[in-house]
Amino acid sequence: MEAALLITLRGASLRRSHRLICQVSVFGLHVTVPTGQTIFGRDGPVWMNFRVQQHFIIHKMAAREPSRYLTRAIPRAFAPSPRHQAFIGRRNVSDEAPTRRLSDELETASSLTSRVSENTAKSFDPVSRASARKSQLPRSRYQFRSPKYDRGPLHPHQPPAPSDPSSRLFVPGPFSLPRTEQTYNATVASDIMTLCYVHTPPGFKPPPKAPRLREWDDSSPYHKNRPLRGPRGGDVLRLLRKPIRFNNIPKIERITVHSYVKQAAQENSSWIHVAGIAIQAISNVRVETFKSKSSVATWSIAPGRDTVAVKAELRGETMHHFLGKLIDVVLPRMKDWQGIKGSSGDSSGNITFGLEPEHVALFPEIEVNYDMYPPKMIPGCHITLHTTAKADKDARLLLSAMGVPFHGKIVQ
Structure with a gap:
């Protein structure tokens, strides 16, 4: 007897070899699955074409055994058909789902409107509230003060960025583009x-160099x-000079103006006041004062007792303006001055050079x-x-191009 039987699959899966492993709910029957039978699985209906090879009997005893023995008891009765197999996809959209309009998803109230009632908003009077306050609010309530010291990234009181106007390191500008x-x-x-x-051709490898630090011998x-x-001749390693490319062209980083006034310790403090005013006028930067660190008996200077030096550090726009005044106004007017010595540099x-008092008086501000x-x-x-150069010869080349003269023997 041939019959089309609906087989219920419990966790069935169709493998690549097209063998069907399942548990059958009807036993003891001669079951023949005709070609083109629809089998319903866990993931939906699957249309499969099989060729019936033989009649088989599924015994009731096989159903009582565990599932691993059941798979062995079921013979390979289902052979794949050589014809193409068509699969029917599962429908994920219900036909009975109600249609929704896009306008239903819009919120009725705006997020910019206040939830406070109009009467409460009208009754709020900040002027009368401030006048009724007997004590003044603390400074931390309405003014932020940048911390004086940086106590690390984990401290709750963090300083703002240097570009923030409330930062102690904030410098306004630039207001012009110096020449x-x-x-x-x-x-x-x-x-x-x-x-x-x-020029280095492709594939070029520089020759190996000896280590800069020496090893100890085995004599002890x-x-x-x-x-x-x-290294030989000192304990400090010099900076390594890298080839100059587009991303490391030497440039002037900052300028330091320093003045040491020995008369401030010998006579009175008016010398250091005049020196500070003069350096601050020509540099446009507030100067810092320093006390003596060493003892000079000839000048009656004791360490830490007298203020004998002032210093100004210039960066950015102020640095370029000072360098322009120095190159265009001061240096050309210095009589019998040949230029900076070629041996200068650290x-x-x-590069460091000095100016006499009569040369400082040539600045326009003086x-x-x-x-x-x-x-x-x-x-x-x-x-x-x-400068950002790693060698003195690169720094001299930069300053020479900017207009600073050098004379004498050039020491590399």
Whole structure:
């Protein structure tokens, strides 16, 4: 007897080999599955074409055994058909779902409106509330003060960014574009990169260099586990000079103006006041005062007793304005001055030179109010040009392009 039987699958799965592993709810019958029978699985109806190979009997005893024995008891009666198998996808959208309009999803009330009633808003009077307050609010309620010290990233009181106006490090500006900065960006930077260009063909590997720190010999057993020895001639390693490319062209980072006044310890404090006013006038930066750190018996200077020095550090727009005045106004008017010595430098790209008191008086800020400063109290100063170069020769090349003259033997 042939019959089309609806087989209920319990956790059935159709494998790649098209073998059907299932539990049948009807036993003891000669079951023949005709070609084109629809079988319902857990994931929906699946249309499969099978070719019946033989009649088989499923015994009741196989149903009592565990599922792993049941899979062995069911023979391979279902063979895949050579014809193409078509699958019917499951429908995820119900036909009876009500249609919703897009306007139903819009909120009726605006998020910008206040939830406070109009009577409460009209009755609020901040002027009368402030006048009725007997004590003043603390400063922390209406004014933020940046901390003086940075106590680390985990401290609850964090300083704001230097670009924030409430920061102690905030510097307003820039308010203009100095000529020296324009010259550097338009001419000097590209010229230095061209002059210092070193061509390296593809695949070039630089020759290996000897280690900069020396190892200890085995002449003594105490040399074991010691750190490496310093370089010959000193304990400080010089900076490594990298090839100059578009991203590391040397530039002036900051300028330091320093003045040491020994008369401030010998006579009175008016010398240090005049020096501070003069340095602050030519640099446009508030100066810092320093006390002596060493003892000089000839000048009657004791360490930590007298204030004998002032210093101003220039950056950004103020630095470029000062450098422009120095190159265009002061240095050309200095008589019998040949230029900065070629041996100047600290082997790290910083150049220092000094100005006499009569040279400091050539700055426009001093000349316009020359009667304000006692002629004998105008101080001399040392000017240090800090550059991003790693070697003195690159710093001299940069300053020469900017207009600072050098003379004498150039020491590399």
